[in-house]
Amino acid sequence: xxxxxxxxxxxxxxxxxxxxxxxxxxxxxxxxxxxxxxxxxxxxxxxxxxxxxxxxxxxxxxxxxxxxxxxxxxxxxxxxxxxxxxxxxxxxxxxxxxxxxxxxxxxxxxxxxxxxxxxxxxxxxxxxxxxxxxxxxxxxxxxx
Amino acid sequence: xxxxxxxxxxxxxxxxxxxxxxxxxxxxxxxxxxxxxxxxxxxxxxxxxxxxxxxxxxxxxxxxxxxxxxxxxxxxxxxxxxxxxxxxxxxxxxxxxxxxxxxxxxxxxxxxxxxxxxxxxxxxxxxxxxxxxxxxxxxxxxxxxxxxxxxxxxxxxxxxxxxxxxxxxxxxxxxxxxxxxxxxxxxxxxxxxxx
Numbered sequence: 152x153x154x155x156x157x158x159x160x161x162x163x164x165x166x167x168x169x170x171x172x173x174x175x176x177x178x179x180x181x182x183x184x185x186x187x188x189x190x191x192x193x194x195x196x197x198x199x200x201x202x203x204x205x206x207x208x209x210x211x212x213x214x215x216x217x218x219x220x221x222x223x224x225x226x227x228x229x230x231x232x233x234x235x236x237x238x239x240x241x242x243x244x245x246x247x248x249x250x251x252x253x254x255x256x257x258x259x260x261x262x263x264x265x266x267x268x269x270x271x272x273x274x275x276x277x278x279x280x281x282x283x284x285x286x287x288x289x290x291x292x293x294x295x
Numbered sequence: 296x297x298x299x300x301x302x303x304x305x306x307x308x309x310x311x312x313x314x315x316x317x318x319x320x321x322x323x324x325x326x327x328x329x330x331x332x333x334x335x336x337x338x339x340x341x342x343x344x345x346x347x348x349x350x351x352x353x354x355x356x357x358x359x360x361x362x363x364x365x366x367x368x369x370x371x372x373x374x375x376x377x378x379x380x381x382x383x384x385x386x387x388x389x390x391x392x393x394x395x396x397x398x399x400x401x402x403x404x405x406x407x408x409x410x411x412x413x414x415x416x417x418x419x420x421x422x423x424x425x426x427x428x429x430x431x432x433x434x435x436x437x438x439x440x441x442x443x444x445x446x447x448x449x450x451x452x453x454x455x456x457x458x459x460x461x462x463x464x465x466x467x468x469x470x471x472x473x474x475x476x477x478x479x480x481x482x483x484x485x486x487x488x489x490x
Contacts, residue, residue, distance in 0.1 A: 158477045161484060162449035165336055165430060170345075175327050178345070182323055182352055189353065 304368035336446040337380045339431045373461040381439045433483040441476040
Protein backbone atom coordinates (compact mmCIF):
# COMPACT_ATOMS: atom_id res chain seq x y z
CA UNK A 152 0.00 0.00 0.00
CA UNK A 153 1.11 3.57 -0.57
CA UNK A 154 3.34 3.21 -3.63
CA UNK A 155 2.19 4.57 -6.95
CA UNK A 156 4.92 4.01 -9.58
CA UNK A 157 3.92 6.86 -11.88
CA UNK A 158 3.62 9.39 -9.11
CA UNK A 159 6.85 8.14 -7.58
CA UNK A 160 8.68 8.57 -10.93
CA UNK A 161 7.39 12.11 -11.27
CA UNK A 162 8.34 12.98 -7.74
CA UNK A 163 11.83 11.54 -8.14
CA UNK A 164 12.47 14.23 -10.74
CA UNK A 165 12.37 16.75 -7.95
CA UNK A 166 15.73 15.41 -6.83
CA UNK A 167 17.20 17.43 -9.67
CA UNK A 168 16.02 20.70 -8.18
CA UNK A 169 19.25 21.80 -6.62
CA UNK A 170 20.66 25.15 -5.57
CA UNK A 171 23.29 26.77 -7.82
CA UNK A 172 26.83 25.31 -7.87
CA UNK A 173 28.96 26.45 -4.95
CA UNK A 174 25.93 27.00 -2.79
CA UNK A 175 26.92 24.47 -0.13
CA UNK A 176 30.45 25.88 0.26
CA UNK A 177 28.95 29.31 0.82
CA UNK A 178 26.38 27.80 3.12
CA UNK A 179 29.05 26.62 5.58
CA UNK A 180 30.73 30.04 5.52
CA UNK A 181 27.38 31.69 6.16
CA UNK A 182 26.74 29.28 9.03
CA UNK A 183 30.05 30.27 10.68
CA UNK A 184 29.30 33.95 10.19
CA UNK A 185 25.87 33.59 11.82
CA UNK A 186 27.34 31.57 14.70
CA UNK A 187 29.85 34.33 15.44
CA UNK A 188 27.15 36.99 15.26
CA UNK A 189 24.96 34.99 17.62
CA UNK A 190 27.81 34.61 20.10
CA UNK A 191 28.24 38.38 20.19
CA UNK A 192 24.55 38.91 20.83
CA UNK A 193 24.24 36.30 23.58
CA UNK A 194 23.48 37.54 27.10
CA UNK A 195 26.24 37.03 29.66
CA UNK A 196 24.16 34.76 31.90
CA UNK A 197 23.64 32.37 29.02
CA UNK A 198 27.34 32.19 28.29
CA UNK A 199 28.06 31.55 31.99
CA UNK A 200 25.33 28.87 32.10
CA UNK A 201 26.74 27.16 29.01
CA UNK A 202 30.20 27.11 30.54
CA UNK A 203 28.87 25.61 33.76
CA UNK A 204 26.99 23.00 31.74
CA UNK A 205 30.15 22.22 29.79
CA UNK A 206 32.17 21.81 32.99
CA UNK A 207 29.58 19.53 34.59
CA UNK A 208 27.79 17.77 31.75
CA UNK A 209 26.04 15.39 34.17
CA UNK A 210 24.42 18.25 36.03
CA UNK A 211 20.78 18.67 35.18
CA UNK A 212 18.21 20.69 37.06
CA UNK A 213 15.50 18.27 38.20
CA UNK A 214 12.24 18.54 36.31
CA UNK A 215 10.19 19.92 39.22
CA UNK A 216 12.90 21.95 40.89
CA UNK A 217 11.63 25.30 39.62
CA UNK A 218 8.05 24.52 40.70
CA UNK A 219 9.23 23.41 44.13
CA UNK A 220 11.31 26.56 44.61
CA UNK A 221 8.34 28.70 43.54
CA UNK A 222 6.01 26.87 45.95
CA UNK A 223 8.47 27.29 48.84
CA UNK A 224 8.82 30.99 48.05
CA UNK A 225 5.03 31.42 48.14
CA UNK A 226 4.78 29.58 51.48
CA UNK A 227 7.58 31.69 52.96
CA UNK A 228 5.88 34.90 51.78
CA UNK A 229 2.58 33.85 53.34
CA UNK A 230 4.24 33.14 56.70
CA UNK A 231 6.13 36.44 56.67
CA UNK A 232 3.29 38.66 55.48
CA UNK A 233 0.38 37.20 57.49
CA UNK A 234 -0.40 38.90 60.94
CA UNK A 235 0.99 37.18 64.00
CA UNK A 236 -1.40 34.68 65.43
CA UNK A 237 -0.48 35.55 69.03
CA UNK A 238 -2.15 38.78 70.18
CA UNK A 239 -2.29 40.45 73.63
CA UNK A 240 -5.91 39.45 73.90
CA UNK A 241 -5.07 35.81 73.46
CA UNK A 242 -2.23 36.05 75.97
CA UNK A 243 -4.57 37.46 78.56
CA UNK A 244 -7.22 34.87 77.89
CA UNK A 245 -4.67 32.09 78.16
CA UNK A 246 -3.20 33.52 81.33
CA UNK A 247 -6.51 33.54 83.15
CA UNK A 248 -9.43 31.88 81.45
CA UNK A 249 -11.79 33.29 84.04
CA UNK A 250 -11.06 36.83 83.04
CA UNK A 251 -12.91 38.16 80.03
CA UNK A 252 -10.72 39.22 77.19
CA UNK A 253 -10.12 42.90 76.57
CA UNK A 254 -10.45 43.86 73.00
CA UNK A 255 -8.21 46.45 71.41
CA UNK A 256 -10.04 49.47 70.17
CA UNK A 257 -9.06 52.85 68.92
CA UNK A 258 -10.89 54.44 71.85
CA UNK A 259 -8.57 55.81 74.60
CA UNK A 260 -8.30 53.40 77.45
CA UNK A 261 -9.00 54.60 80.97
CA UNK A 262 -8.55 53.08 84.36
CA UNK A 263 -12.25 52.33 84.41
CA UNK A 264 -11.82 50.06 81.45
CA UNK A 265 -9.39 47.84 83.26
CA UNK A 266 -10.16 44.94 85.49
CA UNK A 267 -8.26 43.79 88.58
CA UNK A 268 -5.89 41.02 87.76
CA UNK A 269 -4.46 40.09 91.13
CA UNK A 270 -4.44 41.26 94.67
CA UNK A 271 -2.88 39.82 97.79
CA UNK A 272 -5.18 38.31 100.32
CA UNK A 273 -3.81 40.41 103.16
CA UNK A 274 -4.45 43.61 101.21
CA UNK A 275 -0.85 44.83 101.74
CA UNK A 276 -0.59 45.94 98.16
CA UNK A 277 -3.12 47.75 96.13
CA UNK A 278 -4.77 45.76 93.37
CA UNK A 279 -2.98 45.63 90.03
CA UNK A 280 -4.58 46.22 86.74
CA UNK A 281 -3.58 45.29 83.26
CA UNK A 282 -3.98 47.90 80.61
CA UNK A 283 -3.05 46.65 77.15
CA UNK A 284 -0.58 44.22 78.65
CA UNK A 285 1.09 46.99 80.68
CA UNK A 286 0.76 46.82 84.44
CA UNK A 287 -0.92 49.90 85.87
CA UNK A 288 -1.74 51.06 89.31
CA UNK A 289 -3.89 53.71 90.93
CA UNK A 290 -0.98 54.82 93.08
CA UNK A 291 0.34 58.29 92.54
CA UNK A 292 3.73 58.34 90.93
CA UNK A 293 6.57 59.10 93.28
CA UNK A 294 7.74 62.64 93.18
CA UNK A 295 10.70 64.09 94.96
CA UNK B 296 45.55 6.56 -3.09
CA UNK B 297 42.40 5.29 -1.38
CA UNK B 298 39.94 7.77 0.06
CA UNK B 299 40.13 8.31 3.78
CA UNK B 300 37.35 6.45 5.58
CA UNK B 301 34.51 8.74 6.57
CA UNK B 302 34.53 9.71 10.23
CA UNK B 303 31.38 8.32 11.87
CA UNK B 304 28.70 10.82 12.89
CA UNK B 305 28.97 9.75 16.52
CA UNK B 306 32.63 10.67 16.64
CA UNK B 307 31.96 14.09 15.12
CA UNK B 308 29.16 14.62 17.65
CA UNK B 309 31.50 13.70 20.52
CA UNK B 310 34.15 16.06 19.21
CA UNK B 311 31.60 18.85 18.85
CA UNK B 312 30.55 18.36 22.46
CA UNK B 313 34.19 18.49 23.47
CA UNK B 314 34.42 21.94 21.86
CA UNK B 315 35.92 21.16 18.45
CA UNK B 316 34.28 23.66 16.09
CA UNK B 317 35.53 21.89 12.94
CA UNK B 318 33.70 18.72 13.88
CA UNK B 319 30.31 20.38 13.63
CA UNK B 320 31.33 22.03 10.36
CA UNK B 321 31.98 18.54 9.00
CA UNK B 322 28.47 17.54 10.04
CA UNK B 323 27.07 20.63 8.31
CA UNK B 324 28.95 19.77 5.12
CA UNK B 325 27.75 16.18 5.32
CA UNK B 326 24.09 16.89 5.99
CA UNK B 327 23.34 20.18 4.25
CA UNK B 328 22.72 18.77 0.73
CA UNK B 329 20.36 16.12 2.01
CA UNK B 330 18.50 18.41 4.39
CA UNK B 331 18.35 21.07 1.71
CA UNK B 332 16.36 18.65 -0.44
CA UNK B 333 14.07 17.82 2.45
CA UNK B 334 13.34 21.44 3.36
CA UNK B 335 13.15 22.69 -0.21
CA UNK B 336 10.64 20.07 -1.26
CA UNK B 337 8.48 20.96 1.72
CA UNK B 338 8.66 24.74 1.22
CA UNK B 339 9.11 24.96 -2.58
CA UNK B 340 11.13 28.10 -2.04
CA UNK B 341 14.90 28.41 -2.19
CA UNK B 342 15.19 31.55 -0.07
CA UNK B 343 13.02 30.16 2.69
CA UNK B 344 14.98 26.94 2.50
CA UNK B 345 18.29 28.72 2.91
CA UNK B 346 17.18 30.65 6.01
CA UNK B 347 15.44 27.68 7.52
CA UNK B 348 18.40 25.41 6.96
CA UNK B 349 20.68 27.87 8.74
CA UNK B 350 18.29 27.91 11.68
CA UNK B 351 18.06 24.12 11.68
CA UNK B 352 21.82 23.71 11.98
CA UNK B 353 22.03 26.47 14.59
CA UNK B 354 19.35 24.71 16.63
CA UNK B 355 21.15 21.37 16.26
CA UNK B 356 24.41 22.95 17.42
CA UNK B 357 22.75 24.50 20.48
CA UNK B 358 20.98 21.24 21.35
CA UNK B 359 23.78 18.82 20.67
CA UNK B 360 24.37 18.25 24.38
CA UNK B 361 20.78 17.04 24.58
CA UNK B 362 21.35 14.42 21.89
CA UNK B 363 21.33 11.21 23.90
CA UNK B 364 22.12 8.82 21.09
CA UNK B 365 18.85 6.91 21.47
CA UNK B 366 18.46 7.32 17.72
CA UNK B 367 21.09 7.91 15.06
CA UNK B 368 22.33 11.43 14.46
CA UNK B 369 20.83 11.13 10.98
CA UNK B 370 17.34 10.52 12.44
CA UNK B 371 17.81 13.25 15.04
CA UNK B 372 18.84 15.84 12.42
CA UNK B 373 15.95 14.90 10.16
CA UNK B 374 13.51 15.18 13.07
CA UNK B 375 14.72 18.69 13.85
CA UNK B 376 14.51 19.64 10.18
CA UNK B 377 10.99 18.27 9.68
CA UNK B 378 9.61 19.76 12.90
CA UNK B 379 11.11 23.19 12.25
CA UNK B 380 9.92 23.16 8.65
CA UNK B 381 6.37 22.21 9.63
CA UNK B 382 6.35 24.99 12.26
CA UNK B 383 7.64 27.42 9.66
CA UNK B 384 4.97 26.37 7.15
CA UNK B 385 2.25 26.80 9.74
CA UNK B 386 3.47 30.35 10.38
CA UNK B 387 3.83 31.08 6.69
CA UNK B 388 0.25 30.01 6.19
CA UNK B 389 -0.98 29.90 2.69
CA UNK B 390 1.71 32.19 1.28
CA UNK B 391 3.35 30.35 -1.54
CA UNK B 392 6.57 31.19 -3.20
CA UNK B 393 8.30 29.11 -5.77
CA UNK B 394 11.52 29.84 -7.50
CA UNK B 395 11.52 27.87 -10.66
CA UNK B 396 14.67 29.38 -12.11
CA UNK B 397 17.09 27.18 -10.25
CA UNK B 398 16.31 23.94 -12.02
CA UNK B 399 19.30 21.79 -12.63
CA UNK B 400 19.64 21.49 -16.40
CA UNK B 401 20.61 17.83 -16.03
CA UNK B 402 16.97 17.05 -15.61
CA UNK B 403 16.44 17.44 -19.34
CA UNK B 404 18.86 14.58 -20.00
CA UNK B 405 17.34 12.30 -17.45
CA UNK B 406 16.04 9.11 -19.01
CA UNK B 407 13.15 8.81 -16.54
CA UNK B 408 12.13 12.38 -17.15
CA UNK B 409 12.11 11.95 -20.94
CA UNK B 410 10.21 8.70 -20.65
CA UNK B 411 7.52 10.19 -18.48
CA UNK B 412 7.02 13.45 -20.30
CA UNK B 413 7.17 12.24 -23.93
CA UNK B 414 4.10 10.17 -24.73
CA UNK B 415 2.52 9.63 -28.12
CA UNK B 416 -0.29 11.94 -27.19
CA UNK B 417 0.94 15.53 -27.68
CA UNK B 418 -1.09 16.51 -24.63
CA UNK B 419 1.43 14.56 -22.56
CA UNK B 420 4.33 16.61 -23.81
CA UNK B 421 4.90 19.12 -21.14
CA UNK B 422 7.77 21.47 -20.90
CA UNK B 423 10.04 21.30 -17.93
CA UNK B 424 8.97 24.41 -16.11
CA UNK B 425 5.29 23.67 -16.51
CA UNK B 426 5.71 20.20 -15.13
CA UNK B 427 7.84 21.43 -12.30
CA UNK B 428 5.32 24.10 -11.49
CA UNK B 429 2.51 21.58 -11.47
CA UNK B 430 4.52 19.28 -9.27
CA UNK B 431 5.20 22.04 -6.80
CA UNK B 432 1.59 23.15 -6.83
CA UNK B 433 0.46 19.59 -6.27
CA UNK B 434 2.88 19.22 -3.37
CA UNK B 435 1.67 22.46 -1.83
CA UNK B 436 -1.89 21.13 -1.86
CA UNK B 437 -0.91 18.34 0.51
CA UNK B 438 -1.00 18.89 4.25
CA UNK B 439 2.39 19.54 5.85
CA UNK B 440 2.48 16.07 7.38
CA UNK B 441 1.62 14.34 4.09
CA UNK B 442 4.14 16.45 2.22
CA UNK B 443 6.85 15.48 4.70
CA UNK B 444 6.16 11.78 4.13
CA UNK B 445 6.10 12.13 0.34
CA UNK B 446 9.31 14.15 0.37
CA UNK B 447 11.17 11.65 2.49
CA UNK B 448 9.88 8.57 0.71
CA UNK B 449 9.53 9.51 -2.95
CA UNK B 450 12.10 12.25 -3.35
CA UNK B 451 14.73 11.30 -0.80
CA UNK B 452 14.24 7.56 -1.00
CA UNK B 453 14.08 6.94 2.72
CA UNK B 454 12.60 3.61 3.89
CA UNK B 455 9.28 3.55 5.74
CA UNK B 456 10.92 2.53 9.02
CA UNK B 457 13.31 5.50 8.96
CA UNK B 458 10.48 7.93 8.17
CA UNK B 459 8.48 6.47 11.05
CA UNK B 460 11.40 7.13 13.43
CA UNK B 461 11.89 10.68 12.19
CA UNK B 462 8.22 11.56 12.59
CA UNK B 463 7.65 9.49 15.73
CA UNK B 464 4.75 7.58 14.17
CA UNK B 465 4.15 3.96 13.23
CA UNK B 466 5.14 2.47 9.89
CA UNK B 467 1.45 1.81 9.26
CA UNK B 468 0.71 5.51 9.60
CA UNK B 469 3.55 6.30 7.19
CA UNK B 470 2.08 3.90 4.62
CA UNK B 471 -1.44 5.21 4.99
CA UNK B 472 -0.26 8.83 4.65
CA UNK B 473 1.65 7.86 1.51
CA UNK B 474 -1.38 6.15 0.04
CA UNK B 475 -3.60 9.15 0.66
CA UNK B 476 -0.97 11.63 -0.61
CA UNK B 477 -0.34 9.64 -3.80
CA UNK B 478 -4.04 9.52 -4.53
CA UNK B 479 -4.29 13.28 -4.15
CA UNK B 480 -1.23 13.89 -6.32
CA UNK B 481 -2.48 11.51 -8.99
CA UNK B 482 -5.73 13.45 -9.27
CA UNK B 483 -3.84 16.66 -9.70
CA UNK B 484 -1.16 15.41 -12.10
CA UNK B 485 -3.29 13.04 -14.14
CA UNK B 486 -2.59 14.70 -17.46
CA UNK B 487 1.19 14.30 -17.04
CA UNK B 488 1.12 10.61 -16.33
CA UNK B 489 1.16 8.21 -19.30
CA UNK B 490 -1.70 5.77 -19.40
